[in-house]
């Protein structure tokens with residue numbers, strides 16, 4: 744399985760948010776690091792087919808990003824997820840399952856299984872409005888996994904998680920990376936240095952590092968800070 748990103752560029756008027764990025768991603772966890780405004784969200788939204796590149800192409804095993812087949816194997820956690828406060832966690836997942844075309848019985852089984860996995864089993868029938876930020880984030884992660892995605896894209900997934908939740912999350916993502924292509928963006932090095940086999944760094948829309956966390960000239964955190972010195976994180 745391969746995700747091919749070929750000279751992908753996104754331009755907003757004169758601003759080049761993503762500048763000719765070419766990459767091939769294979770199963771495993773890849774961390775996408777960059778300061779605020781580096782272009783991470785823009786790149787991820789293009790990989791999810793929400794935003795059209797100004798130029799370049801994206802395909803998964805030959806399936807173009809614009810196709811139904813691509814969407815069927817994609818799981819996505821956006822940075823700002825729209826929750827329905829009056830839905831229960833379970834109803835919310837069932838609703839999204841229906842949108843994804845899942846059969847109800849299968850959607851219910853999978854939803855209950857995932858709510859356990861993200862530690863929300865006991866509050867499955869509680870309204871989302873009563874949830875903390877971290878609980879909502881975990882529900883967001885559960886919805887991204889609903890269709891057992893082959894390609895999982897997570898935009899700052901650890902935002903709002905407490906230390907215990909982070910550990911749980913890491914385990915879950917590591918597990919997912921055994922079978923799927925997982926791309927996870929963050930501006931916090933410690934979120935990815937132990938779970939990502941591959942690290943990408945973007946700055947001003949360009950790819951400035953592509954390698955393992957262990958291959959940077961100094962420790963990853965130090966290297967990262969050096970790249971973004973004066974850039975403000």
Ligand SMILES: Nc1ncnc2c1ncn2[C@@H]1O[C@H](COP(=O)(O)OP(=O)(O)OP(=O)(O)O)[C@@H](O)[C@H]1O
Pocket residue numbers: 755758759760777778779780781782783784785786930
């Ligand atoms: N719709 C838009 N119109 C104009 N400029 C945009 C638009 N969306 C993003 N940009 C610009 O493109 C650049 C990259 O933004 P992007 O949101 O992809 O960065 P990011 O790395 O995800 O940052 P953050 O961590 O803050 O989300 C920024 O300079 C941003 O201001």
